[in-house]
Amino acid sequence: MLCIKHHSTDPYFNIATDEFIFKHLKEDCFMLWRNDNAIIVGKHQNTQAEINADYVKEKGIKVVRRLSGGGAVYHDLGNLNFSFTRTGDSYEMVDFERYTKPIIDVLKSLGVDAKFEGRNDLTIEGKKFSGNAEHVVKNKILHHGTLLFSSQMTDVSGALKINPLKYKDRSVKSVPKRVTNISDHLKEKISLEEFTNKVMDHITSTFEDARMYEFTEEDLKKIQQIRDEKYSTWEWNFGKSPDYNFKQGARTKGGTLEMHMNVSQGIIKDVRITGDFFHIKDIEPVERALENTKHEENAIREVLQQFNLKEYFNNISEDDLVAVMF
Known part of the structure; x- marks a missing residue:
């Protein structure tokens, strides 16, 4: 399994990178990455109905549609994202607990009582710190999740706050939940970079075939092309919304x-x-x-x-x- 610490913070480029490792790298992958201020909406959502347009404009927040379904999430540099790609038998592909277990294991090693709850959430003391989504094509899966480590909670709520009376449609709606930062529950404070390293160290020591991987120049050019032609376009991010x-x-x-x-x-x-x-x-x-x-x-x-x-x-x-x- 290829293990990647992705250094870009450009939301368009990073969501394109998710597609690249899913569609263009044959080996299974694990990737850690962060986005600068962005709202990432689910594939089947009405983008305009998920965002606070005035707040998004004022703060210069990027809005990007991802490949997977589920609800909208807010990303900032205090949020760590993780992605798995895996090829296997189709019947065992959709398994949220399987792909979130390494995160729970790391947090338990840090003295945090994290749990998998509901359909696709990780919680601490009943508050959500991680939402997860999956995209499956034939016998390959892309699983990605958020990890609120030290996010600005006022921005999380402000960017996603929307008047439900404005829009009437059949799109998948995000369900607001009480959220929390991982850093607020650590007995011994560590930085986000230290936490990132602990997660990656756990993955590389747990999976026998895990090895670090750096994107090649050819990889980066392909990702840039996907970014420019798809993920940075109005047609994908807004035009794909349901009626x-x-x-x-x-x-x-x-x-x-x-x-x-x-x-x-x-x-x-x-x-x-x-x-x-x-x-x-x-x-x-x-x-x-x-x-x-x-x-x-x-x-x-x-x-x-x-x-x-x-x-x-x-x-x-x-x-x-x-x-x-x-």
């Missing part, structure tokens, strides 16, 4: 404003703008112009800038209209 209906209202200087939209594959299919605002011209041309536009801020602004909005909405700005669309 959804969106509704939101807001108070503005010009009165109440409500936005109703039907969105398919990230594209706005129809729009209805209602409220008690005053207008000079009929707003239908604005509604029609927004059809077939990405549900994405820059694309929406580009459409709105074609209009002298003062002629359509009294005391309602472009910023007001954009804000009520997310």
